Amino acid sequence: MPFLPALTREAALYEKLPGGRTRCLACAHRCLAAEGAAGICGVRFNSGGKLLAPWGYVSGAAPDPIEKKPFFHVLPGSRTLSFGMFGCNFRCDFCQNWQISSAEKAGGRLPETVSAEELAGAAAAAGARTVISTYNEPLITAEWGAAVFAGAKRRGLRTGFVSNGYATPEAASFLRPSLDLWKVDLKSFDDARYRKVCGARLSKVLDGIRLIRAAGFWLEVVTLLIPGFNDSDAEVGEMAAFLAGLSPEVPWHLTAFHPDRLMTATPPTPPETLQRARETALKAGLRYVYCGNIPGAAGQNTICPACGKCVIEREGFRLKKNLLSSGGACPCGAVLPGVWNQAT
Numbered sequence: 559m560p561f562l563p564a565l566t567r568e569a570a571l572y573e574k575l576p577g578g579r580t581r582c583l584a585c586a587h588r589c590l591a592a593e594g595a596a597g598i599c600g601v602r603f604n605s606g607g608k609l610l611a612p613w614g615y616v617s618g619a620a621p622d623p624i625e626k627k628p629f630f631h632v633l634p635g636s637r638t639l640s641f642g643m644f645g646c647n648f649r650c651d652f653c654q655n656w657q658i659s660s661a662e663k664a665g666g667r668l669p670e671t672v673s674a675e676e677l678a679g680a681a682a683a684a685g686a687r688t689v690i691s692t693y694n695e696p697l698i699t700a701e702w703g704a705a706v707f708a709g710a711k712r713r714g715l716r717t718g719f720v721s722n723g724y725a726t727p728e729a730a731s732f733l734r735p736s737l738d739l740w741k742v743d744l745k746s747f748d749d750a751r752y753r754k755v756c757g758a759r760l761s762k763v764l765d766g767i768r769l770i771r772a773a774g775f776w777l778e779v780v781t782l783l784i785p786g787f788n789d790s791d792a793e794v795g796e797m798a799a800f801l802a803g804l805s806p807e808v809p810w811h812l813t814a815f816h817p818d819r820l821m822t823a824t825p826p827t828p829p830e831t832l833q834r835a836r837e838t839a840l841k842a843g844l845r846y847v848y849c850g851n852i853p854g855a856a857g858q859n860t861i862c863p864a865c866g867k868c869v870i871e872r873e874g875f876r877l878k879k880n881l882l883s884s885g886g887a888c889p890c891g892a893v894l895p896g897v898w899n900q901a902t
């Protein structure tokens with residue numbers, strides 16, 4: 559049974575195949591679907607030889623500090639409008655948004671119908687400077703995201719994805735005109751665990767991260783450090799080396815796990831684990847490594863790599879100090895990487 563069949567529109571990211579089948583191009587699963595079948599995400603499905611994709615609703619929308627997404631090198635201290643839909647292309651045991659990301663379990667929640675223009679207008683009216691597709695995986699609803707973002711761009715706002723990074727070149731190219739920012743979750747550096755716990759392949763996530771950076775999106779990476787899952791010194795070192803090889807300027811957020819859903823037996827991440835991982839990442843050459851999800855944790859501030867001055871001071875999602883100019887320059891003159899200006 560297709561999920562929310564009335565709230566769909568023909569997808570842009572797919573190709574028609576002989577025999578009425580379709581191939582979806584929105585994420586790296588590249589699902590083949592026969593007539594009536596849905597892809598792995600459960601929300602894109604073949605109807606009469608056409609691929610239909612979610613359209614015209616949100617599972618929720620709310621204002622947030624941009625630091626909550628987290629983007630630390632984007633318009634510090636500003637407000638964003640977060641929105642999401644239903645479904646996901648991963649099946650992560652430790653998902654903290656499972657009531658939204660699982661299409662089957664989303665049955666109890668009702669979609670709120672809205673037009674792309676209304677949503678973009680609501681963001682501007684709420685004083686947001688960015689609009690971010692989040693809560694569930696935005697790649698699976700890329701066409702709807704692009705429509706909302708186009709409206710946001712017309713209002714001078716920046717736009718972003720909070721994503722698992724399972725991107726395709728086709729999706730990146732489709733989104734490039736309307737999408738500025740891409741936060742990616744790098745969940746592990748072990749392919750067997752990616753397959754077992756998330757139903758995905760590490761190599762495709764790494765390809766997606768490379769692609770996002772190369773295509774010119776502003777990239778920040780987040781890793782939820784889970785005790786016994788991905789927090790060994792060796793695995794943290796591998797993730798850090800990969801990101802540093804991409805660019806020392808990619809911000810990496812290390813966040814603490816709190817027990818949820820199928821991983822209730824796993825303890826929360828100790829603050830010392832976060833700090834040790836941060837030191838490993840800094841030694842690997844990354845310049846901006848942050849710790850989150852633990853109140854008062856060290857590693858929340860932005861330090862100028864040229865002069866060592868604390869240029870952005872944070873407490874949780876709150877900004878306490880910002881010494882950067884509107885172009886991202888430290889008082890010493892060094893310009894830090896990021897998106898510091900409103901869209902033009």
Ligand code: SF4
Nearest residue numbers: 582585588589597599
């Ligand atoms: S978005 Fe990904 S999971 Fe969903 S149908 Fe397309 S390729 Fe499959």
